[in-house]
Each structure stands twice: as C-alpha cells, then as structure tokens.
Amino acid sequence: xxxxxxxxxxxxxxxxxxxxxxxxxxxxxxxxxxxxxxxxxxxxxxxxxxxxxxxxxxxxxxxxxxxxxxxxxxxxxxxxxxxxxxxxxxxxxxxxxxxxxxxxxxxxxxxxxxxxxxxxxxxxxxxxxxxxxxxxxxxxxxxxxxxxxxxxxxxxxxxxxxxxxxxxxxxxxxxxxxxxxxxxxxxxxxxxxxxxxxxxxxxxxxxxxxxxxxxxxxxxxxxxxxxxxxxxxxxxxxxxxxxxxxxxxxxxxxxxxxxxxxxxxxxxxxxxxxxxxxxxxxxxxxxxxxxxxxxxxxxxxxxxxxxxxxxxxxxxxxxxxxxxxxxxxxxxxxxxxxxxxxxxxxxxxxxxxxxxxxxxxxxxxxxxxxxxxxxxxxxxxxxxxxxxxxxxxxxxxxxxxxxxxxxxxxxxxxxxxxxxx
Amino acid sequence: xxxxxxxxxxxxxxxxxxxxxxxxxxxxxxxxxxxxxxxxxxxxxxxxxxxxxxxxxxxxxxxxxxxxxxxxxxxxxxxxxxxxxxxxxxxxxxxxxxxxxxxxxxxxxxxxxxxxxxxxxxxxxxxxxxxxxxxxxxxxxxxxxxxxxxxxxxxxxxxxxxxxxxxxxxxxxxxxxxxxxxxxxxxxxxxxxxxxxxxxxxxxxxxxxxxxxxxxxxxxxxxxxxxxxxxxxxxxxxxxxxxxxxxxxxxxxxxxxxxxxxxxxxxxxxxxxxxxxxxxxxxxxxxxxxxxxxxxxxxxxxxxxxxxxxxxxxxxxxxxxxxxxxxxxxxxxxxxxxxxxxxxxxxxxxxxxxxxxxxxxxxxxxxxxxxxxxxxxxxxxxxxxxxxxxxxxxxxxxxxxxxxxxxxxxxxxxxxxxxxxxxxxxxxxxxxxxxxxxxxxxxxxxxxxxxxxxxxxxxxxxxxxxxxxxxxxxxxxxxxxxx
Numbered sequence: 001x002x003x004x005x006x007x008x009x010x011x012x013x014x015x016x017x018x019x020x021x022x023x024x025x026x027x028x029x030x031x032x033x034x035x036x037x038x039x040x041x042x043x044x045x046x047x048x049x050x051x052x053x054x055x056x057x058x059x060x061x062x063x064x065x066x067x068x069x070x071x072x073x074x075x076x077x078x079x080x081x082x083x084x085x086x087x088x089x090x091x092x093x094x095x096x097x098x099x100x101x102x103x104x105x106x107x108x109x110x111x112x113x114x115x116x117x118x119x120x121x122x123x124x125x126x127x128x129x130x131x132x133x134x135x136x137x138x139x140x141x142x143x144x145x146x147x148x149x150x151x152x153x154x155x156x157x158x159x160x161x162x163x164x165x166x167x168x169x170x171x172x173x174x175x176x177x178x179x180x181x182x183x184x185x186x187x188x189x190x191x192x193x194x195x196x197x198x199x200x201x202x203x204x205x206x207x208x209x210x211x212x213x214x215x216x217x218x219x220x221x222x223x224x225x226x227x228x229x230x231x232x233x234x235x236x237x238x239x240x241x242x243x244x245x246x247x248x249x250x251x252x253x254x255x256x257x258x259x260x261x262x263x264x265x266x267x268x269x270x271x272x273x274x275x276x277x278x279x280x281x282x283x284x285x286x287x288x289x290x291x292x293x294x295x296x297x298x299x300x301x302x303x304x305x306x307x308x309x310x311x312x313x314x315x316x317x318x319x320x321x322x323x324x325x326x327x328x329x330x331x332x333x334x335x336x337x338x339x340x341x342x343x344x345x346x347x348x349x350x351x352x353x354x355x356x357x358x359x360x361x362x363x364x365x366x367x368x369x370x371x372x373x374x375x376x377x378x379x380x381x382x383x384x385x386x387x388x389x390x391x392x393x394x395x396x397x398x399x400x401x402x403x404x405x406x407x408x409x410x411x412x413x414x415x416x417x418x419x420x421x
Numbered sequence: 422x423x424x425x426x427x428x429x430x431x432x433x434x435x436x437x438x439x440x441x442x443x444x445x446x447x448x449x450x451x452x453x454x455x456x457x458x459x460x461x462x463x464x465x466x467x468x469x470x471x472x473x474x475x476x477x478x479x480x481x482x483x484x485x486x487x488x489x490x491x492x493x494x495x496x497x498x499x500x501x502x503x504x505x506x507x508x509x510x511x512x513x514x515x516x517x518x519x520x521x522x523x524x525x526x527x528x529x530x531x532x533x534x535x536x537x538x539x540x541x542x543x544x545x546x547x548x549x550x551x552x553x554x555x556x557x558x559x560x561x562x563x564x565x566x567x568x569x570x571x572x573x574x575x576x577x578x579x580x581x582x583x584x585x586x587x588x589x590x591x592x593x594x595x596x597x598x599x600x601x602x603x604x605x606x607x608x609x610x611x612x613x614x615x616x617x618x619x620x621x622x623x624x625x626x627x628x629x630x631x632x633x634x635x636x637x638x639x640x641x642x643x644x645x646x647x648x649x650x651x652x653x654x655x656x657x658x659x660x661x662x663x664x665x666x667x668x669x670x671x672x673x674x675x676x677x678x679x680x681x682x683x684x685x686x687x688x689x690x691x692x693x694x695x696x697x698x699x700x701x702x703x704x705x706x707x708x709x710x711x712x713x714x715x716x717x718x719x720x721x722x723x724x725x726x727x728x729x730x731x732x733x734x735x736x737x738x739x740x741x742x743x744x745x746x747x748x749x750x751x752x753x754x755x756x757x758x759x760x761x762x763x764x765x766x767x768x769x770x771x772x773x774x775x776x777x778x779x780x781x782x783x784x785x786x787x788x789x790x791x792x793x794x795x796x797x798x799x800x801x802x803x804x805x806x807x808x809x810x811x812x813x814x815x816x817x818x819x820x821x822x823x824x825x826x827x828x829x830x831x832x833x834x835x836x837x838x839x840x841x842x843x844x845x846x847x848x849x850x851x852x853x854x855x856x857x858x859x860x861x862x863x864x865x866x867x868x869x870x871x872x873x874x875x876x877x878x879x880x881x882x883x884x885x886x887x888x889x890x891x892x893x894x895x896x897x898x899x900x901x902x903x904x
Contacts, residue, residue: 028883035645051449052616052872053648055882066650072657090577090585104579112589125594125672129601132665136605136658140612143654144639147647151640163623165643166616166872168449247570 016203019155021186022162023172023195028054031170034193035060038172041189045178049162049171071142072135079134083127092118159201173201289366291388293373299366307392317397320390324382328352333401351378355398356405368395447721449875456617456869457624459717470716471864478856485850488843489564497567499843506826506838511565512676513818514848517701518558518855519599519673520694520814523666524702525551526606529613530662533655539730541873542722545617546713546862547706548610553858554705555603557851562595564847591675598672605665609658612651615641616872670698677821684764684825687752693745697817700738700784703731704810711804713863722869725798732797735810739788742817746785760830768824772837776820783813 025031028050035048039062048057091110098106109117144150156162156173165171172193174186190198245251256262256270265272274280285291290304303309322331330337333355343350353360363371370376372391373383382391409417447455462468492499502509525547532540563572575596577586586593619641622634641647671691678690707728714723753765768777787809796802828835862868875881 028881032883047642048645049643050645050648051453051620051643052876052881053645053652058645058649061645063646063649066653068650068653069657086577087588091588095583103583104581106583107585108583110585110587112587115589119589122589125591125668125675126588126597128668129594129597129665129672132661132668133601133604135661136601136608139654139657139661140608143612143650146650147644149639149641149647150636151642154640154642156642162642166620166623166641167453168875171643247568249568 016205018176018200019203020201021174021190022159022199022201023190023193024197025170026196030194032060034172043178043180045175047173049165051166068142072138075138076131076135079131080127083130087123087126088118155201155203158204159199293366293369299364301364303365313393313396317393321394321397355402361402365395368398452874453871456867456871457620460865460867475860478853481850481853482857484846485853488846488850493569501840501844503836505834505836506823508822510840510844511561513822515558515561516673516818517815518554520698520701521705522551522554523698524706526662526666527699530659533659538877539727541870541877542727545870546868549862551606552610553855557855591679594672598669602669605662609662613870617867620871667695670694682825682829683760689745689748696738696741700742701814703735704807707731707803707807711800729797732791732803735788736791743785767828773824776816780813780816780820783809
C-alpha cells in the first residue's frame with residue numbers, strides 16, 4: 001500500500017449524482033491516520049466504516065459522547081413509575097374516587113388475606129422488571145433511532161467494493177452534502193489520505209417496484225380491511241342470534257336437564273319424583289294445627305301450643321303486617337291501604353275487606369292463618385314468602401287489631417278499670 | 422493483519438503469556454469466511470447430518486404438538502398431577518428450561534462486564550440457547566393452567582369485568598420476570614446480530630438472501646458513528662441484563678419460597694436457584710458446544726480453552742449447589758422445626774429417595790471430576806459430565822416440587838405422584854422444540870459473533886493508535902466499554 005499513488009477507478013456506471021467519495025484502507029492504522037486528517041481539515045459530514053469498532057477511532061474522528069445513557073435513564077424512571085402506578089391503580093385504588101373513569105379501566109381494592117392493599121415490598125419485583133424492560137427498550141430503540149436505522153436507502157451500497165466493510169476492509173466516506181465538498185478539490189484531498197482506492201459513489205435512480213408487487217399490495221391492503229369492517233359492523237348492528245360459544249367450557253353437555261323430555265322413563269319426564277312416602281329432612285308436618293291451622297280437618301279455633309303469645313311475638317306480627325299487608329289493608333286494618341286509595345282515585349276496584357266487618361271478625365284463627373298462607377278469593381297468598389311462625393305472629397296481631405275496636409270494659413283488669421275511673 | 426502462528430495449546434496457565442483466543446492461521450477475512458460459510462451452504466449441499474438431526478427434532482416437536490393438543494382436548498387429567506401434587510412436570514420443566522437460559526445471559530452480559538474476552542466465541546449461540554430455552558419454558562406455565570384460552574388473565578389487560586391480577590402473587594411476578602427476560606434477551610441477541618447480519622447480506626449472492634438479511638441488518642454500514650452508539654447500547658444492555666438474570670431465577674424461586682410449605686419456605690432459595698440455573702445452563706452450553714464446534718469446523722474459535730473455562734464455571738456453580746443442598750439440611754436441623762426436618766429426611770430417605778440421590782450424584786459428585794485438568798480438557802469426558810449435569814438439574818426441580826407437595830403437614834392428604842405418558846411426551850417434545858430451533862439457528866444465522874471475534878484478534882486495533890501494540894492487542898476490550 002503506497003501513500004503516493006492510490007489507484008483511481010473508473011467513475012461508477014450507475015446513473016445519478018455523486019453521493020460520496022469512498023476511500024478504502026487495508027489496516028486500522030491507515031484509516032486512523034486518515035481519519036485524523038479529515039477531522040483536522042474540518043469536515044462534518046463524513047464517516048468511517050469498519051467491520052468491528054476500532055478502539056479509539058471515534059475519538060480520533062471527534063465523535064462526541066452519545067446522549068443514549070440519558071435516554072435509557074429516563075426510560076428506566078418511566079418504567080419504575082409505570083410499575084408503581086399500575087400496581088397501585090389495579091390493586092389499591094378506590095373506584096369510588098374515580099367514577100369518571102370507564103369501568104374497564106377502573107382499579108379496585110384487592111383484598112388478599114387481610115393484608116394492606118398497597119405494600120411496597122411486594123410491589124418491588126414488578127417495578128424492578130418494568131424498570132429493566134423500559135430501559136432496555138430505551139437502549140435498543142434509542143440506539144437505532146439515533147443511528148437513523150432502519151435505513152431504507154444508502155447510496156454507499158451502490159459500491160460493490162463497500163461489501164467488504166463487514167468483512168476485512170476499512171472505509172472513509174466523504175459526503176457530497178458537506179459544505180467543504182467540491183468534486184475536484186475533494187478528490188485531490190482524498191487522494192492524499194493514503195487510501196488504497198478512491199471511488200466515487202453515485203446515487204442510484206429510483207426504480208419502481210414490479211407491477212405484480214403493486215397489485216399484490218393493493219389487494220392485500222383491501223383484504224386486510226375486511227376483518228375490521230366486519231368488527232365495525234357487528235359493533236353497531238343488532239342481532240337476534242345468541243353469541244358464538246367458541247370455548248365450550250363444559251357448558252353444553254349431553255345430559256337431561258330438569259323439565260326436559262326423557263323417553264327412558266314411562267312417564268317421559270327427565271326429572272324423577274321422590275318415592276312414595278319420602279319425607280325430606282325437616283319437612284315432616286305432623287302437627288297440622290301449627291303447619292296448616294287445622295284441627296281434625298277443621299280450621300283451628302285456638303292458637304297452636306308451639307306459638308307462645310308474648311310482647312315480642314306481637315311486635316314481630318306488627319312489623320310483618322306493616323311490611324306485607326298494610327299496602328292493601330292499611331296500617332289499621334280498615335281496608336284503606338295505599339293501593340286501595342290509589343285504586344279508588346283512578347276508578348279501579350280493589351275490594352279489600354276490612355278486618356272489622358262482622359264476617360271477618362267471626363272467622364277463626366285457623367281460617368285467618370289459611371287466608372295468609374293460601375290467599376282468599378282475590379287476596380294473594382303469602383305462604384311462600386312468610387314463614388309459618390311469622391304467619392302465626394301476623395294472625396295474633398290481626399286478632400289484636402280486631403280486638404282494639406270491639407273491646408268492652410269487661411276486657412280490662414280491675415286495676416286498669418280503677419285507673420280509668 | 423497479524424495472526425497467531427501454528428497450533429498452540431491454549432489451555433496453558435503461564436501468567437507471562439496471554440493465551441490466544443483464536444488459534445491457527447487466521448485473519449479477519451478467514452474468520453468471516455469460516456463462520457459465515459456455515460450459514461451460506463446452499464440448500465442442495467446441506468450436510469445429511471443436519472437433515473437427520475432436523476428430521477428427528479422436528480418429529481419430536483410434532484409429538485409435543487400432539488401432546489399439547491391432547492391435553493387441551495381432554496383437560497389436565499391426561500397428566501399425572503393429583504390432589505397434593507398439583508404442579509407436576511409442567512412446573513418442573515418450566516424451572517428447568519428457564520434455568521438453562523441463564524447461562525446464555527451470564528456469558529453475554531456478566532462476562533462482558535468482567536471483560537472476559539473468551540466469551541465472544543460462545544456468546545452468540547449461548548444467547549440463542551437462552552432464547553430457545555425461554556421459549557420452551559414459557560410453554561409450560563401457559564399449558565398447565567388448564568383453560569389455556571384464558572391465559573390472558575395472566576396479564577394486566579383492561580377488561581369489561583374490571584378484573585386485575587393480584588400483584589402480590591409471586592406467580593404474577595413470574596409473568597413479568599420471564600416476559601422481561603425473554604424480551605431483553607431477544608433484543609440483546611438481535612443487537613449483537615446486526616453487524617453479522619450485515620456481513621451475511623454483503624456476502625449474499627442470491628436475491629432472497631440479500632433481501633432477507635438486508636432487511637434484518639436494517640441498513641448497517643459499519644459507520645463508526647453508529648458503532649459508537651451501538652457499543653454504548655450494548656454495554657447498557659449488558660448492565661441491565663446482569664441484574665435481570667439474577668432477578669429472574671430469584672423470582673422463580675419465590676414461587677416456592679413465598680409458600681409456607683416445608684422444604685420450600687426457605688431464604689436460601691433465591692441465591693441457590695440462581696447458582697443452580699447457571700450451573701445447568703453451562704452444562705447445556707457444553708452439551709451443545711462440543712458437537713457444534715466439531716461438526717461446523719469451529720474448533721479454532723471455540724477452543725479447548727473456552728470449554729475448559731466453562732468447565733471451571735460448572736465446577737464452581739456445582740459446588741455452590743452442593744453447598745446449598747447441605748445448608749438446607751443444616752437449617753432444617755437447626756430450625757428445630759419438626760415439619761422442616763421431616764421434609765428433608767423424607768427427601769433423602771422417603772419414597773423419592775431415588776430421585777434425590779440421582780440429583781446428588783449428578784449435580785454434586787460428577788462436576789467434582791473437573792478438579793482434574795485431564796478430565797476438564799478431555800472433550801468426551803466433559804460431554805458426559807455435562808449430560809449428567811442436565812439430568813441432575815432436572816431432578817433437582819423434580820425433588821423440590823414433588824417431595825414437598827406430596828408429603829406436607831397432613832399425612833392423611835399424602836399421595837404418590839406418578840407422571841403419565843403425556844407428561845413424558847411433553848418433556849421430550851420440549852427438547853424437540855429446543856433442538857429444532859437450535860438447528861435452524863445453526864443453519865441460517867452466524868453461530869459466532871463475527872465482528873466481536875475480529876475485534877479481539879491480535880492487531881485488530883492497529884499498532885500506533887492509543888498506544889496498543891500487538892502484544893497487548895487481546896487486552897484491548899472487545900467492545901471498548903468504559904470510554
């Protein structure tokens with residue numbers, strides 16, 4: 001390799017403008033001294049290209065330290081904050097404070113074994129991992145971004161000689177865009193730098209992609225829109241069909257469900273009836289007086305023994321009467337409850353019966369009990385929603401109400417009578 | 422360009438002379454040629470051996486596919502998991518594969534930070550091994566959850582139920598740790614590959630290769646301005662990957678250590694798991710490196726010294742693992758906790774004693790052979806020991822998962838765990854997946870970091886610049902880090 005007479009190759013045959021002068025060197029030392037001279041000559045748009053990073057060459061070129069570490073630091077901080085905020089939001093925030101946030105984004109108090117919602121030690125692993133992840137993204141994408149990679153077009157690749165840059169050769173490129181660039185003077189300068197070869201690299205003309213590629217591209221773009229269009233359609237359209245049940249999850253099994261027809265059994269029912277005489281636990285209703293209000297098949301005249309008449313029972317009866325009955329019968333049982341009043345006002349008929357009518361007054365407690373349990377003519381049944389014991393409490397209270405309007409002085413004790421006097 | 426003349430025994434330990442990292446008559450061009458040509462063999466000249474290996478591993482991968490399909494089709498009942506042992510093979514394999522990956526990151530990141538230049542010969546394929554091992558690992562938690570189609574519940578994805586994962590669960594930490602680990606390993610690997618992909622692009626003679634490698638190389642021109650940021654990014658990635666790799670297996674160990682099960686609930690788990698992971702990973706690197714250097718003609722780059730160094734790491738980490746086993750027993754005795762004591766006596770003498778002693782002989786005893794230089798530098802011997810290490814480390818996870826789960830506090834709920842054929846097929850299949858990916862990698866990508874190896878060759882940085890003479894050349898950092 002001689003410093004005095006570099007080989008000059010013919011001008012590149014590619015049409016287009018001059019993009020670079022490309023200088024080829026064979027040793028690291030040669031490129032290092034050439035790089036020093038280019039830098040000293042005040043060039044700004046130039047570069048060296050090497051198969052591996054040559055120790056100290058960047059300093060020789062006057063490359064200043066990269067800002068990359070700062071980018072990584074900022075990304076790392078963002079990662080840590082994201083980790084912290086995500087965990088607090090998802091497991092420790094109170095949705096009541098963030099009503100304006102749509103449900104699918106809301107966090108909530110996630111209670112695990114009574115531990116605090118937000119406990120930093122348990123949150124460290126995720127914070128740590130996200131810090132590393134974001135920093136790594138910062139390092140890789142920051143590096144690529146600062147290097148303007150991926151680079152879709154670079155005129156340097158028009159030089160066939162340049163292929164050896166990733167093998168064993170070292171290159172300097174002097175960019176035609178540098179203010180110092182002058183086609184003739186720069187070439188003279190380049191020839192003094194001790195390069196083995198000086199080549200001029202020209203821009204390649206724009207070559208249109210082949211026609212089939214255009215067709216495929218257009219078709220592919222249209223096809224790619226179809227799923228989006230279908231999603232948009234089902235998002236807005238209404239459909240009477242049930243949803244797709246993609247994952248079955250054992251939801252639909254081959255088996256007979258209650259109320260289905262089953263040809264195996266003579267009666268054709270899937271649900272089997274209990275065997276004759278079966279009594280479920282707790283359902284042996286032998287005490288007909290208590291369970292049905294019947295004594296020897298006739299309405300009972302007395303309260304059953306199991307029901308102990310006392311202040312507490314009356315109080316419970318009053319409460320349940322107010323809840324269940326007052327809407328029609330009124331709080332006083334005189335048949336002017338809110339529904340009756342309303343029915344009268346709008347001209348409907350609700351023939352609620354007053355408890356003070358003679359016919360009702362004369363009814364036995366067993367009959368009243370049956371009325372509550374099974375209803376009576378237009379009066380609805382309450383047996384399915386008020387327990388047996390509570391129904392007896394209501395009966396006792398109704399009886400007390402009736403007594404309140406038909407009591408005589410004889411009903412009072414001697415002391416009470418004395419007080420009245 | 423200077424090169425080392427003649428065949429040298431580079432395993433010598435003479436402090437006055439630096440052992441050469443590349444042996445034989447080599448310069449940058451021949452390094453490029455010897456590595457890149459492996460990835461450039463035309464399809465019709467692919468060696469038969471590759472097809473045989475690929476055929477076998479692809480078949481085994483198909484078995485994996487069938488085993489997973491059968492699992493999804495029928496449910497986890499096809500596995501041997503039972504009531505006390507709900508974790509079984511899936512978690513054993515998960516921990517095993519994640520552990521394998523750790524050696525790759527150790528080689529690429531930690532040895533880089535410590536300026537261990539010998540790593541350049543093996544880091545590329547150790548990193549590839551990491552990625553493929555993490556892929557195998559990631560498969561298992563995914564399929565062991567039973568209803569695989571709900572696997573997205575693992576991630577904090579906003580949904581109409583406003584349902585979030587429990588961030589205080591080590592299982593969720595695993596998702597973040599393994600996910601980050603995979604992503605960062607992949608980025609690290611890819612960044613390292615960019616200059617070498619550019620080499621393949623520039624050497625490509627056929628249009629498709631030029632297009633594909635060209636796209637992957639992203640227009641790399643070897644610009645020194647680019648190298649400057651590239652080296653910085655690489656250094657930062659190494660500095661990030663180092664604590665990351667330590668955290669990953671620590672978090673994996675939390676899956677056990679955070680639980681209150683005797684035999685799991687111990688503070689030694691994180692360091693012990695990390696040491697075990699590196700141990701198993703290096704075992705796998707040796708298992709892969711021995712045939713790879715043989716068949717691909719890379720003996721001058723992956724030299725005996727590289728293998729010997731790795732064997733030393735195996736010896737060191739194997740001893741750490743042995744120490745941890747002993748310490749577990751000591752602490753169990755010292756704690757005075759009868760459940761803890763039972764758990765360990767049961768390991769060594771209970772129904773799974775066979776597994777325990779397989780583990781001890783493979784992990785503790787076999788690497789001790791590496792104290793002898795003759796064994797440490799004998800290729801067949803180290804290959805056999807490395808296989809033992811792989812087996813032993815798999816059994817370590819078996820012992821930890823199974824002995825503790827099957828016999829915990831309440832004797833009435835004890836049971837014996839027996840894996841089914843589908844457990845074995847899935848384990849086997851994961852090896853198929855691993856080797857399939859690895860063979861594809863060997864076939865199409867540069868197995869050795871070409872640019873990095875060139876940078877550690879004598880004379881790579883010139884005679885005068887920065888005062889680095891040839892005699893110091895290997896001393897010049899491969900990727901000058903602390904500038």
